Amino acid sequence: MNRYFPYLLSVLLIGCVSLSAQKNKKDGIDFTRDIQPILNTLDSEQRSKVLDWAEEGAPIPVIGEHGSVSQKSDFFQSKVAPLLAQQCLECHDSTSREGALDLSRKEAAFLGGDSGEAIIPGDAEMSNLWESVYFDDMPEDRPPLSQEEKDILKDWINDGADWTVDWIDPAVYEKEPTGENWIRRLTVNEYVETVYRATGVDIEKKAREFLPPDKRADGFSNTAYNLNVDLGHVQAYASLAGTIVERMDVLEFANRFYKNLKFTDADMGNLLESMGKWLLRGPLEKSEIVGFRGISTTVASAGGTKEEAVALMLEAMLQSPRFIYRVEKQSGDGSVLPVREFELASRLSYTIWGGPPDEELLKVADKGELKYPFVLQEQVDRMLKDDRAITHSSQFIYEWLNLGRLDNLRPNKDKFPRWDPALAKDMRAETLTFFEEIVWKQNRPLGDLMNAQLTFATPELAEHYGLITADATIVENGMSKYELQDNAHRGGLLTQGSVLTVGGDEASMVTRGLFVLHDLLRGTVKPPPPGLDTTPVPASPGQSNRMVSMMRINDNSCGGCHERFEPLAFAFEKFDGVGAFHNEDEHGNELREDGELIVPGAREPVSYQTVSQLADLLAESDRVSKTLTWKVAQWALGRPLTLEDAPILDSIHETAKKEGGSYSSVISSLVMSELVQTTRTEPSETTLN
């Protein structure tokens, strides 16, 4: 029997069911109606194989590139490419090409540069690349390669210099895979939402007062490795659990799960089974039920009431690791396995809603149907239509742009005497409202955040920006919507105060350029080598910020790197440190907005004349939209992304693009991917006991 037979059958089955689902779109997929008839067309052996395959979690066999990765290819991708990315491409990529050598692409690399052939397969001794690192001539002005790194290059060249990727993208190699798999504690936001959805109690005010705030790490405050716990958390969880239960009608709540509750062990056990599955987002083990039931026994022996018993059991559940954390099975044999049904339900709901699964999702998980891609997709589509998805997505833009930073904006009073701290809050509200409009109300591609011709502002912010009130339509919360088609300077995220203020009081070209490079283009640039005076030179009469920037770019020591990112900020020179627009700076220097966009990996820069042209270029750039996919994925997964994730992210991005490139399509593609649906288990012997 062909080993792919079940796979082929599954493809057939999924295809048939998808067609059937299309026909019955209005009603969704019904197993009996849609799937059973297809199963009935198969013989018993075929049916049994498909059902077995489904029982195993419906794994799609991975064939092709992953299955045929050679040792040589693996060596290049895991050893050589990261080394070239980290040590060589700063000066020898498609943009810099110092010495006419481009080591980021196969064809160019083998072509060599001014000094001749860089790589001669099979002969390291004759290859300029090896010679230059062997004698420590390269990297120039950087520490030499270690002996281990030199050996990698030598072995690779002598072994035939097998080059297996089209382009070495340095961003892919920025974070090395750690193999770590951290349990995810609920963030403060997730805790608040989980309590509300699970119990109906709004605990936000007290939770924010009591729970220590989550700290940012690697750009987001939900990075799992940094979600640690101190006594303050434990005290808060205990105190909050008490408050939550006080605010509940516990018997009415219990009645949702078990009618006519009596104060007996049997009844309490039955209640716990049902109530626990809801509160703890999956079925309870018998030992867990026994543990919680011990509380009701203690209450009974103390002459308490069943109401008291339920209340205390609820308190215990609200402090349980299964409530505070997203517990998943991580131990195993080291292989990648599908996550279990209820775990997948939680992954879906926390990714899309930032909160727990609802009744319907739990019901589907309980039936074991989430393993079917069409059922999963149906749930994802349903969840993305829920308002919770909108609310949760605002956390993404808040985190990505670090909008909390605006609380601490303190511009120099002498330089900005008219600054009102309330403007910082308005700027944040502008960005959040704008995001919701583009992403949800208009369901546009994420790239459109760069150039959408509208914004939202309070009257004060509108005045600060110089917007024309006549263009405004009142929205809500003191905000008005401004159409910006006729505004040559504003339009898109990058012309909003929340982003422009990253440059500090001096509207630093360096900081703004690095923001565009890192956060929109996923570009990398090394820090300046030691020994350079990096004290910022302020603008002065006769010398604008742009001119100072050009001095850095034209400097032999600085230009190689600064030309990669400062031109990205040229468009914003007319916006000062607090985002106000001027044609001249405080010294009377005329300001400009033309520049060049250099996309990582591109051979040539693209010129732009105005800020709106740059916005359009960014909006159309696949690199920008892919960066947004990466950012959304990092935030959703709660960990930095690594080389291992890159091919899956490529696939997620392509799928999302076909579906319109919207936030919803990115999320949908992400949760349908193995990044969400599988987990790499740890061999049991390596786990700590």
Next chain:
Amino acid sequence: MLKGLGTVAVGLPFMEEMLVSSATAASKSVQVPVRAFNVFFGLGIPAPLQAEGFDGVLEPLKDLGDKLLIMRNVDQVRADGTGINAHFDGASASFTAEAPAGEAKSGGPSIDQVVRNYHYPNGLPSGIVPTLAGGTYFRRSRVSRYVHTYNMDGTVAATMQERPRDLFERVFGSVDLPEGMTARDLHLKRSVLDSVVNQYKFYTGQRSPLGAQSKARVADHLDRVREFEQRAYSHRDLNNEGPAMPPASRIKHGGEADPGGEGLDMILDDLVTEWRLMADLYALAIQTDKARFGALTFLAAGERLRMKGDYEYNGRKIFTFDDAAQHNKTGSGGCSHEWWHKFNEKKENEALRAHAHMKMREVAYFLKRLDEPDCVEGNGKSILENTMITVSTESGDGRHSDVKRELSGVFHAISGANGRFKTGQVMDVSAEGIDVYNSMLQGMGIDHKLGPADRDRVFVDKIRA
């Protein structure tokens, strides 16, 4: 007992019985507990100034000279990572000898945690804060600027307490249970906690479905639950006898203290008042055996303050701080940080010297708090003498012009750890920080190697007593 600074003295009365030194003094058979603390100060002392010994900026440590081993030429170059300067790398290397492994992660554990892990593999005795991290600092763009205690997996070992009141609550706070709670109520609440403890135990046990990192995280949580349990239910009768809540902080903290790295105006007296209260409370935590491991930070790595005020030492005026005016700049350019950038060993470096001298005065303030008569323990030595205390900083040169120079000659001083290490010397160790730390661990009887697996340990025997 608590001196503080006049108006900020921690309130009394306080139960003498809570002092570990009194308790151990009463019984000679009581063993001195194993303790390890890291004391960090920001910006560092340029190596040439360290060479001047107690005649220069190290003068405030002179009184403690016989109880410290001051080490020169400790090299942390291996910790150099990405970044134009070594503030971040050097700060991460302090006490770990490792470069950062992420914005909020070190490449390895700090030495205090290695000692803790070895000597207390099953956790610390009840009533002791597992790890106490605190400090007076303002710059916070990256965690390793101010956190100086890291778990074995490199994650931060404890939440930083940055206000004296926060630290007070962490150490001496009791758990508020509703007023009028009866013994029966307490009994029932206790059953809830028992159930919670059992669940956390399950997830750290052999049948746990979790992997290594997750188990360690949940185990950490379990430690905190047990601590909570102990505070809530074990010593409620002592609550009214503890020190009074310290006054609220008068200076800015949190995000508003670090507006975009632009720096903060600071009056010297305000800074010193806050720090000394923090130092007093931290010392009291050690003295009362509420803390045996952790880290205390006096100013973050790369701290940016525009300091003002007259600086005096022993009645002698040293300098008048007015950084912004002296630099003739506002914002970050007007901060004391810039004196480190401008260091020139051929010049007087008067402002830098004054700032460094002031930092040594304040570090000495904390260390002296552990060396007072009421800190003498059962073996006749003070807590300072009995404890492994490591003082270090981020760089041996602040000019950012040469990584090797910047991360060489990083100031280190250690206490004797109950006779394990030499004291009373200023020693030119000329060794890597990783070798110094491994030698300290060896001195503490610990067979754990910091650093790469394939790197042989090189012991710096001359620091051992």
